[in-house]
Amino acid sequence: MKKLILPVLAIMSLGTATAQFNLGVSVGYGLGSPGHVLGTTTATNGDQKNIYGTLGNGIQANLTPGYMLGEHFGIELGLNGFFGSETTIDKSESLFGTDRTTQKSTQFRIAPAFYIRSGGEKFSVYARTGLLIPLLGSVKTERNDDSAFGLSVLQVSSTSGKVALGYTGAFGFNIHFGQKFGFFAEVGANSLRVKSKTTEVKTSTVNGNDQLESTPEYFKEITYVDELNSSSNNFGYNSASSPTSAREELRQVANFSNFFVQIGIKFTFTGD
Template sequence: MKKLILPVLAVFSLGTASAQFNLGVSVGYGLGSPGHVLGTNTTSTSSSYSEKNIYGTLGSGLQANLTPGYMFGEHFGVELGLNGFFGSKTTIGEATFPGGSYKHTQSSSQFRVSPALVVKSGGEKLSVYARGGLVLPLLGSVKSEINDNGASTPGVNTMAELKTSGKVSLGYTGAVGLNVHFGQKMAFFAELGANSLRVKSKQTDLTKYTVNGTDQLGNVSTYGKQTKYVDELTNSSNNASVNPSGTNTANAKEDLRQVANFSNFFIQVGIKFSFGK
């Protein structure tokens, strides 16, 4: 028994001796990965018509990170990323007609937590690492802006802003990077990585609505201002498309749930500080 216990204690003591808390601060930019159809771009004239898909995600934007971590030894550790995501404005629908034009854009802001496992090589001056874990958005919403400059009705310009909140969702993240050490307590790092994240919609609220520059939000019913998302519509749902005779405009509209794609590839740089032995 002693022959077994002593080596185990020796390994544990070695890991404890080299254990370190660390704190990373970084900024980066994500590029929305392609392949997802966001909407269409339509052009129509008196002699021609063109319609094509718009591809992309809502994952393009600035990322700011505060990352506390703990290394159990020289090679293995854990991190808890605290991430702020500030999405770029993305066009998801656009049209040009003889009578006017239409444009629909979306952008998102989120606060996320990302618990991850870290594997690192040795090295006094340089070290490489890989990490993988989860992405969990805790706060955030998608802001939509719709500008209809006579496309629906010539001579009538309407503008609407909407805010969509999402259900609790879980995604995945991974990255590889390089540390450049400045002594034992500080390192510069750069990394390449990817996030896979899709968020199901929970509710959309109309927050601004003007017609020819005049505020008309107060004249919109609750049905027109608020949408609650469900997984199934029936003939008793509060939706005029499936229940035209039973729709209650004093209540929120019910509609089928949507999924927003925030997947991206990112690059980021930062500084990491180490505390402990």
């Protein structure tokens, strides 16, 4: 990270004499793509089909400070909040009801990027490309199961991820209302995949009765690893596993890639 930040700060300090500091505020929506298999739907008669998609569907809100180091070239540091839509990852129908599992995510991400725009006092077009780095966030998984007669099960868990590095890019246009204020709109894409780190069960009820307190730690927490063997805390591989410790499972990868559209306003402050 230091290798990335230091050159950017150096460029900013060299250009402050002629730089235009700007601040953008924008909001948009992302459509998850390209999709992969999230799970399956199973009909009452046993027919199955795949569910395709990503966890990249959702609202993006951005605060973007930047420097224009001249008329055409600049750098930005996007501060991005992502609020994912609920996505079904598994569904099974029975004569009595449905067993359905959904996921949605919230993230805070930074997006250092390079920015190029055309000239023009009233109108300009631009392109930007850079990195997408999630700093905070989790995936909420909720399972509602009333597919068995007289039985209703609810389980809610939260999964955190490892540090990840993604990519972002966009094309757009600016409409300038004088030198200090403007409107912009853009289309773009994010490519981001995050490896799972831990999962913790937050809620577990059966017919409305809490089960979490009496559930062994082994079934409430998961630590994700890249290999399972005879020394892992997993009864499928090690009969001496501890029920009072988090169980180990193979690491998973969540896909947050999407195509997005967004609109915003930009304030420009010209340096001396």
